Amino acid sequence: MKRIALLRHGEAEYGKGQSGDFDRKLTSSGKYRVERLALVLAERKFSFDLILQSPAVRTQETAEIISTAIEIKKKLEEKDYYLAEKDAWLEKINDLPEEFDSALVVGHNPGLSTLLDYYVGDYFLNLSPGMLAIVEIEVDSWKAITAGSGVLAEVIQ
Structure with missing residues (x-):
């Protein structure tokens, strides 16, 4: 079984235009x-086993707070994760090494909420800031995940 947790970054400061979005803090x-x-x-x-996080300041701060409280074995941060949409996340997640059975994704909306919708099918839950959705998927390989193959196990906020 694979387990993926989708965490939208915590509430952030108001933006200072498009150029200031990346540097917004919690x-x-x-x-x-x-x-x-x-x-x-x-x-x-x-x-x-793994955390995938956007390099934006607000997601870094969110991931750091979580990482100090629980064990996360490996961290992946790529510029492509900043404001990534569902398809970009799917590509990254489907290519995860099979030794990882659980992943925490810390990112932004609307990408995370549409990714959650993809995993669990018809159910749509709009992740609010700081909301975590845990999806369990009965597959042996990240590549085997398809639309609607996951079960929304829990939402924590």
Whole structure:
């Protein structure tokens, strides 16, 4: 079985135009909510083999808070993850090495919410800032994942 968790970054500061979007930081409320989420994950002894994260400041801050609370074995950060859409995420996730059974994706909407929709089929859940959706998929290979093949196991916010 493969498990993928989709985490939209925490609430961020208002943007300063298109050029300032990348550098937006988490608000104090955004940090608090992600810290609370991290505590829940730690209490429940969550861990992930891999974290894939956007290099934007707000996603880095979100991933750092989570990473300090739970075990994450490997980190992948690529510029292509910034504002990535569903198809870009699918390409990256389908190419993950098979030794990884669980992955945490920290990114942006609308890409993460449409990715969640793809994995679980007809159900659409719009991820709000700091919301985590866990999808379980009964496959042995990341390449075998198809539309609707996942089960929404849990949503934590």
